[in-house]
Amino acid sequence: MYDKSLRRRRVALALLVACSLLLLTVYFGESAGGGLHSVQRGALEVLSPIQEGASRVLKPARDLARWIGDTVDAKGRVSDLERENEQLRRQAIAGTDAARQNVQLRRILGLDDAAGLAATRPVTARVIGQSPTVWYGTITIDKGSGDGVRVGQPAITGDGLVGQVTTATPGSAIVTLITDSRVAVSARVSENGVRGVVQTSAGGAGDLRLRYTTRSDRVERGWSVVTAGTSSAADRLQSLYPPGIPIGRVTRVTDAGTDTQQVEIAPYADLRRLELVQVLTARPNGNRP
Template identity: 55%
Template sequence: MKTLELSPHVYDKSVRRRRAVLGLLVVSCLILLTAYFGESAGGGLRSIQRGFNEIISPIQEGASRALKPARDLVGWFGDTLDAKGDVETLRAERDALRQEVVANEAAARENTELRAQLEMTQALGLGDYGPKGARVINYDPSVWYSRIGIDKGSSDGIREGMPVIASGGLVGNVLEVTRGSAQVTLITDHTSGVPARTNKGRPKPVQGVVESSGAGNPNDLVMNYTPPRSTVRVKDRIVTSGTNSRRFESLYPPNLPIGQVTRIEDPGADSQEIHLRPYVDLRALEFVQVLTAVNGGEGE
């Protein structure tokens, strides 16, 4: 019981002592703070700091040198981690740049294609036909139909039957039109027929109709209905003939390049078949032009 009676007294004494020391320390801090804050650069407390630092600076220097390997070791780990972080960052940058390069290449390709189309339009004097650029938005996946979708429709002045060209030459004609898009039948489609002629005449150009040589073959066309004994040679150029009859207006204006003769079956005979390869790669179309002012169309 004696112990229990003494405990509160000892406790109180201890608490008082503790509080006194704490108060003293806090007051010391405040005095130091106030004094240091109020004194000039050459004041006593700063002199103490300088003097103290002169003593401990060699210790600091020695410790710094002694601990350099430890710093280097930790730094090495840090650098390694940073390097890993850099790798991730650089990979992300590389991927972004790769996408940019792809986009730039695509833009350059588009630029080339559009420039070529413009040059062809100017060279062939197609400006009067109201060429309207369109982007190919779909390809018909069926083997039986050679068709593409474009992003221009009736709201852009596109109508059914309008001829469609690309930078190399004739592509086809408009089959169906919606307000914002259109479906184009390619010249390789089995329903297509294009009045055509040879570019050179011996003595005069050979007339015929260019049709598909078979469903699903985008690289081969055939020119039928040529006059007997007409002279056509391999590598001759085939172009659209335009309208030859007042009764039957052609959908296509004259002199649009179609393709180049590759072979002739039964040459000179009534049933001769002139095969040609289209100038336009019809499987890789990105941009086309719709001639909107042929045969009294709307035009620009």
């Protein structure tokens, strides 16, 4: 009797393990339009309304926990924010003058704001789910292909770039965050135009790194990194991201002035506390500056 039970348990366990390995193998072997990927999109479509409802119901609990977390964090952030505030005040004074000039120049050139972000037809979406693991940086949003959201479109918040859409169903979509190792963004340093590619840093836990800078590319702490947009004239080499979207601030430059210099960036957008994002559904002028 015991032997029979033991054998049955072992067979069941072996079946479950085999099933998992089979799923893994099939998933890796098939294309994005394959059977398992389709099942996944179907499941996302079924589960996203439930997630959306749960997200709304659980919002008070999330807010309470965030308030506790914020209170704990706040003490340590006061001095950082005071320093940043001072720096921003100086920038704001310089920025006001630049903005005034910008308005005048735009008038002269016959441009208006429609040529900026509004032309990208942003779709506002609510975040209804987030991946629990450190190794996957994804969020689920409540807008999908039915609202014009397509794979490859960038997602932003008021603070900066969030990531790009990697899966879209009619009612929801998955956005892979810029801190995920699968995402790379063509970027430039706002202050001097130095170009590079922003990818997750070695830590991968929320910080980014500007890669492929050279020894002659000067980058300093506190400088801003923004999306570069498309630099090629060829249409097939279009960037997914419009130019000028803030990505993050340089927090550290190690081995500066060498070919191995490492530029670390802290994202402007608070990627672990996203409530609303905007998906840019159009690419005016092929995302060229």
